[in-house]
Structures are given as C-alpha cells and as structure tokens.
Amino acid sequence: MFQHPSQELIHILSLWGYPTMLLLMTLEGPIVTIVAAFLSSLGYFNIFVVFGLSAAGDVLGDIVLYSIGYFGGQKILPRVESFLKISQSTSQKLRKQFNENSGRIIFYVKSTTGLSYITFITAGTLKMRLSKFVKFSILGGLVWSSLLVIIGYFFGYAAEKISEYIKYAGYIIFAAAVILFFGISLYKKKQSKEILK
Secondary structure (H helix, E strand, C coil): CCCCHHHCCCCCHHHHHHHHHHHHHHHHHHHHHHHHHHHCCCCCCCCCEEEEEEEHHHHHHHHHHHHHHHHHHHHHHHHHHHCCCCCCHHHHHHHHHHHHHHHHHHHCCCCCCCCCHHHHHHHCCCCCHHHHHHHHHHHHHHHHHHHHHHHHHHHHHHHHHHHHCCCHHHHHHHHHHHHHHHHHHHHHHHHHHCCCC
C-alpha cells in the first residue's frame, strides 16, 4: 500500500530532487519524466514543476546534440551514424528532408527513440538556424512532455487507489505505464520513418 511521505521527506526531495531531476531529464527525459510524474501523484513532487522541468530538460538535451553537430561539422556525422547504427540511406533521406522542411522534421522526431539523436546532430551539422531549431524543439517537446506527465500521473494515481485493495498493484500499474510509453515510442518511431520515405 502506498504511504504519503512526511512533510520533512517532501521538503528534502523538493530541495535536492528538482535539480537532479532536471539533469536526468536532460540526459534521458522520457523515463525520468514518467517516474517523476508517478511520484507527483503520490505527493513527492509538484506536477506542474515536473512538467516544466521535463520540457526544459528536453530542449536542453536537444541543444546539446545540435551543438555537437554544429561544432563537429560533417566529419562527425559518419561516426554518429556508425555508433547509432543509422544506415547511409536513412541519413541521406534525412538530409534531403531537412532541405525541404527542417522544422517539420524536428517536430515529428521529438517523440522518437531511434531518430532523434541523429536528427538533432544533423540539424547542427547543416547549420539550421538555432532560433528555428529551438522553436520546433519546444513545440514538439511540450506535446511529448504533456503525454509523458499524464501517463505517469494517471498510473500513479490509479496505483495508489487500487493498492488499497490489491497487493503489489502499484508495481503492476507502473510497469504498465512503462510498457505503454515504449509502445507509443515505437509507434512514433514508425511515424518518423514514414516522413523519410
């Protein structure tokens, strides 16, 4: 059964949890966002702060990748493609699409796990205007972060209620939330690949 934390514990988590949360969300936003939203439903964090940090961390991570491409130039792309196991045909299609509509590409791949890294690095390599990159990164990030926060918070709330009657329900529901996240990610990944055809 879930127990609401004491006020002292909430204070400690708020003091150290939010800065750490922002750092982790910059490195790996989706999973951390779901966990933080889950904990928010149990009273550990403020859900609106979690959403704000998720959106901010998401954009900061994108800018880091953009900077790698911008300062690394064309020389870094083959290494990144090899590391991420991105085929040359996919990379070529991505660059072609960038010439046609770079903003649309950034928006659509925000919610993917397979093409986001190479896309943002490519954006930097091709010297996409930073203001435009950030604009579409924010727009896509707000949509994706909203979905993740809703998933985490809803499943956390459900877990707390159901756990009053079923042992281990919280763990089962949290696992369901993670599975749902990966299912949505795979769907979005497929969508992003469609625009590269």
